[in-house]
Amino acid sequence: MSERLVGIDVGGTKMLAVAIDRSQPSEVLEMHLVPTPSTSDGVLSALRELSIRCGVDQRLGIGLAGLVEGGEVLRAAPNLQSMIDIPVRAAIEDALGVTVRIDNDATCALVAEMSTGVARGVDDVVLVALGTGIGGGIASGGEIRRGVHGFAGEPGHMCLDPNGPMCVCGRRGCWERYASGAGLVWLSQQRSLRVDGTGNAITAEELAERARSGETVALEVWAEFSEWLARGLANLADVLDPELIVIGGGLVAVSDLYLDRTRELVVSEVLGGRSRGRIRIEPAHSGPSAGAIGAALLN
Numbered sequence: 001m002s003e004r005l006v007g008i009d010v011g012g013t014k015m016l017a018v019a020i021d022r023s024q025p026s027e028v029l030e031m032h033l034v035p036t037p038s039t040s041d042g043v044l045s046a047l048r049e050l051s052i053r054c055g056v057d058q059r060l061g062i063g064l065a066g067l068v069e070g071g072e073v074l075r076a077a078p079n080l081q082s083m084i085d086i087p088v089r090a091a092i093e094d095a096l097g098v099t100v101r102i103d104n105d106a107t108c109a110l111v112a113e114m115s116t117g118v119a120r121g122v123d124d125v126v127l128v129a130l131g132t133g134i135g136g137g138i139a140s141g142g143e144i145r146r147g148v149h150g151f152a153g154e155p156g157h158m159c160l161d162p163n164g165p166m167c168v169c170g171r172r173g174c175w176e177r178y179a180s181g182a183g184l185v186w187l188s189q190q191r192s193l194r195v196d197g198t199g200n201a202i203t204a205e206e207l208a209e210r211a212r213s214g215e216t217v218a219l220e221v222w223a224e225f226s227e228w229l230a231r232g233l234a235n236l237a238d239v240l241d242p243e244l245i246v247i248g249g250g251l252v253a254v255s256d257l258y259l260d261r262t263r264e265l266v267v268s269e270v271l272g273g274r275s276r277g278r279i280r281i282e283p284a285h286s287g288p289s290a291g292a293i294g295a296a297l298l299n
């Protein structure tokens, strides 16, 4: 029997909504992408609109980029500050009359990949979502690990350099200052790489285009990005010894520019790398849509 499920992934820059059928969750029936509004009212109204456009029936799942307490509300969210302490679940349930479930967006992506994607049948897996910042989802022994407050899995704020650039969280040198969308902008700025003819910071999409056309500076940025990404992944592997690391988030769409190099570096940096025959690093099967699909599957 078919049952329509709608999921929305709310990131720091973009909101992605999908409709799927429970019996065929990897097949997206409908998809809408909009920029994330800067105010909480804007985000709530976009959530209502996107749900309706996706034909929400009885159930809606929402993934939010930050620390979600009790499936109700964001308590910390450096990249989604307007939504902190906003009772999202209650507001959308009241407005639409549907059942709403909420979780961390990267944990949602992990749910999707474990149900239908590259992590199917894998018990020890870490998902790292490379978007505006870096989100994370952790499964160990086949169970998703949420920690005592539900806040586990925020590897983006591992400190890699206490003298590094200021992070949106208030500390310096967090992993996501280097190996995320915002990190790419920073790495580009270090090389004075800007959009031609404007003072604007370069976007990941443009940086990918320029690397593909062979521009040396752009290729250097991706090479350094691979090094920072590998440094953090090696730290995670040192702590968790996963069988599989899944790369998700918006930047998985351009993983051809950094993934091979990252794999090599992780093996050389992680303790006992040559003995970890089973560690794999793979792009999310559902690509940048994994978070939204997993949000739909919360129901």
Ligand SMILES: [Zn+2]
Residues within 6 Å of the ligand: 156, 157, 167, 168, 169, 170, 171, 174
């Ligand atoms: Zn931070």
